[in-house]
Amino acid sequence: MNDYSREQLIIFSFSDAWVFLNRYCCIIMSTRILTPAVRCLNYHGTETVNIISMRCRNVLKRFSSSFVQPKRPTLKSDGSKTSFVPGREDPKLFSSEYIPPLVRPEWHRNKLKYRLERMDCLRRRNVVNIPEFYPGSILAVTVYDPHAAGQKSRFVGRCLYRDGFGLGCKFLLRNIVEGEGIEIVYQLYSPVMLKYEVLRLEKWLDTDLRYLRDADPDYCTISFDMPAEAPLPPTEELPVFKGKVKMKKFELWNFNYHKAWPRPYNAYLEEYFVEEDFMEQKVMQEKRGHGHLQYDICKHYDTRQMKEEITKEMKLNQKRIEAVDKKIS
């Protein structure tokens, strides 16, 4: 098929085009029936044709396809919502590392220690802006490095998991740089961390994404020049990513991801087993896996009531810190 470019179209005289249109105008608009005479006017197989002459344009208007200009994309927030969405409050007041760890038996829990540690977290947050991010989002982190040029070094990666309580909160960033997979574990509250940028805020259903090590490498290859995407205002709900990641062959897995509990949702794990192996793996899962933990109510950690108390406490802590700073200065 002769694919004429737009520049070549202009070469044809417009009188010729008029003649063509008069005879074949009804045929131009249906791409199914294409005579060689009309094909030259057909610009890359589209129904509408970019012709400069007004005469031709007017003719085409009568027979042009109903082209509706798409609506301008509106901003996500129209200013009507003023309060935070329940899941996305100020991370200073409530964040996942404020929830105390589960320690059994109960009298081993030192509540004073937890309260003091949360206060220290707030002090650090007043100095460095630690944004909200979840496992699955892409972060850029600048760290103090005495041996690097400018005493700083920057690393970009996807957060695979976030663990720990209080000042010991860690998160893992993974990136594939020049074909080499690199993972770095950073401590969130370390004084060495200088700056956090959330390049893309994503929230996955799973909180532990370490199976991305044995999955499609596209998910973890992030260029260091990636620009930050527009931040979602905290009045909007963050959509949870429910897609499924394609894994490498089962023989190449470094870990039996399908035996973990809670079972990962965002990955195609069971689809890699042949039918006979699938039944065997299921039996093994039931015997030696952690499926029993799903209904083991005593081993569940119920943190639903903790959010309110912690936000209350952190508000009080903010006031306390202000008072103390005033006194000192």
Place this chain on the structure above:
Amino acid sequence: MPRGFAHGNVFRKLGGHQRRMKLLKILVNALIKNERIETTFTKAHETQKYIHRLIDIAKQSTNDAYTKDMVGYWADDDSNKTKLFNVLVPRFAEHSGKYTRIAMLPTWHIKDIDDHKKMAVLELKGNPLPPLPVKEDNPHTLQNVLIAAAKNDWKAAKNTQSVSESSS
């Protein structure tokens, strides 16, 4: 009564994870249905933990997927489920904490079988059956009277504090 085990373990193995879950499910359902069951001491101690947690979950009375899943697994029968929500939750509405009581039975000595099981009776508090001969604390001793009075004072102080907070 043992309070906790070494290394922070708080749960017994009871023959493996799957077996343990099935066993505890049977015992919990039996307890809800009969309100008083007789088992070995170890099994009774484990079911105590699970029935306390189950009643706490049912008390919260949210239409969560979590509560539905858990209650659907642990209170198997429909009759047990209705009993849990309509009888036990109102009974223990103001009761905070332990909803059950364990009483030890004399050890089971059988001459031929070397089977010295430590049997116990596990019952829900407030049940309509005749009371067990468990030695409860005497509420009329001087210490217990003073302790009860102190408890009431503390509760009253807490109530007035919360009232003043809410009003201001």
